[in-house]
Amino acid sequence: MAKAKKDIKKVVLAYSGGLDTSIIIPWLKENYNNCEVIAVSADVGQGTELDGLEEKALKTGASKLYIEDLKEEFIQEYVYPTVQAGAVYENKYLLGTSFARPIIAKRIVEIAKAEGADAICHGCTGKGNDQVRFELTIKAFAPEMTIIAPWREWSIKSREEEIEYAEAHNIPLKINRETNYSKDKNIWHLSHEGLDLEDPANEPQYNHPGFLELGVSPEQAPDEPTYVTIHFEKGKPTAINGKEMNGVEVVTTLNELGGKNGVGLADIVENRLVGMKSRGVYETPGGAILYHAHNKLEELCLDRDTFHYKQQIGLKFAELVYYGQWFTPLREALSAFVDSTQQTVTGDVKLKLYKGNIIDAGVTSPYSLYDPEIATFDEDEVYNQADADGFINLFGLPIKVYAHMKAKTENK
Template identity: 55%
Template sequence: MSKEKIVLAYSGGLDTSITIPWLKENYDSEIIAVCVDVGQKEDWDAVEKKAIASGASKFYCPHVADEFAADFIYPAISANAKYQGTYLLGTALARPLIAKKLVEIAHQENATAICHGCTGKGNDQVRFEMGIAAFDSEMNVIAPWREWNIKSREDAIDYANKKGIPITSTKEKIYSEDENLMHISHEGGDIESPANAVNYADILHITNALENTPDEAEVVTITFNKGRATAVNGEALKPSEVVSTLNTIAGKHGIGVLDWIEDRTIGMKSRGIYETPGGTVLLEAHERLESLTLTKETIKLKKYIGLELAELVYNGQWYSQANLAIQALINQTQEYVNGEVQVKLYKGNILPHSITSPNELFDADVSGFGEDDLFDHHDAKGFINIITLPTKIQKRKGMI
């Protein structure tokens, strides 16, 4: 009788590396390691060899960076989505796509369970399990951090050493890092305490610390069609290429480093350091183009809706009815978000340079101080009489 199969969301990092032998000890199942390529830089042959050497019977690596950029990063940029008005959701955007691929492979392999290496305190356990449920509500999920006796990353390192599993984490550098096309996150170790100052040059991977950035500014041109970036510096690129190109350019200038305290889905606060160079420039340029092509009311609505969408995505609800409805609304607002945006990058700053659009709502005649055929200066008197009426009534009644 063949063994049951468990599909493991595998990264090759500390947590998932020790999960393979632990699963084999406690579930007596065949372990299928799945590492979803969402744009992280890896030696995939080495990752596969490590998974097999650790006890996995099979390894899958679906390469989905293009899908990630087009169907997840770009919709978030169109919405100007920032969790708590700050975080660009790099990890949260990748998890629903990874979950989708895990379920596809689990069905292909007739697996009875999907396992992830997320801790019981983190956001990703929610995101993975929400995503899995969206495609297979009956799939069994195994979460070792909620079951095993390993209590800390230090314990995990000891377990890996005991089992002879090669790892890069040490007790001195115990950071938990997540990389994809959009960003790299850093947590754990001395980063955890907000009281600790950290040396960014020792932590950052794709972004220069400010001390190492060029002394010359660089102007970048981004072309948008219906809110989606289609070219950088005049070169037509597919979405994944836009993001990777901007990562290189913006990372050189120290753009997109975020060190902040966030509120996790399950309630506690935590500190993380994020590198999102390309995404930061892309979102800034997109917002500037919208300032020229959207009405005041639409911009106001999008700011509110963007916060709601960011909250849904952060909490793992990418496939929810609410998120799908919001995205339909966002798509409608992007019809005329067309044009070119130039920004100047310098020492961690994104400075405005120019915006042009065939759909711009700026009218030089109307907006200027001179006379034009759409607005009569005398009309302002009646408008002011009407808009100040409530204030005059309150004053008459002694209320102000």
């Protein structure tokens, strides 16, 4: 049962050091009886964003800061299963923010329990998807835990007012009013929202210095293509250009290769779970390459019916991830189905990266279902073309029956 405000003595805060969570520490202490605030930063590949966080958290009132390295677990247990499912939200979004939230929230719950905390706090806005993703995970692992969401309580109404609050409390920020895009970065992607992007009529400033961080625009990419070969074992990438790598190394390497070739840019007006549409620009160079390569290998290794049905599964899987329903029986059941389909998805995919394009350049697998002896246009001894006559007659029988019925009723 949720605790009353006066009974909350210790709060664990999901802390990024960004604008929202920077002001939440002093706000919590002002509004929750000078409670103890323990900050938790999950390292899912934000890079330099974590620099100086401990000093900043302690100076603004936190009693301690945990920095948890979750990068490899994030890739292996959340990213790869989503890629294996072929899950893409609304045909474009590779779910970079979506599947990072469950692993972060799960670790925060573990720390909150170990610390004997009375509540967990997050900095997600009341308009966004992340509040749902965080809180559904908290409910899955600590159903009785009190959740504090300042954006649903405080009088602050805008990022401008947040900056004013920070300045009044002498909280240092890495942003300013002119470059105040709302960004989310991890090892998988970088999202950009706000400012000129709030009008879908505006073209993203891909060529503007400082806008893109993970790569360049297609126009600025080299005139020579880059070839890359990715090896998969049971649907998971394990090597690039013959070199074995862990998950972090795979994604980091592909981000580099894709980024320099202008790959993986997406401009999306997406349907948020809360009902509104939002416009964002996403950089996912390595992710775009992995999705493409994995799908190419499945073309070769999965039978027709499984391949087609799995495409339907991918749509639902993407919804579940986007909606924050990672820790649900349905997601786990769909993952069990996907795991079964991946047993023969082993092989090598060669791709050509060129000015924003990912071009197929060859695929091989010991489990290939492509039989050149059957598929050939030349003479073969496997496929009797005359057999197609009976097949078409039976397959087309319902159409023929319907046509007879239609003709009879029209004649009447």
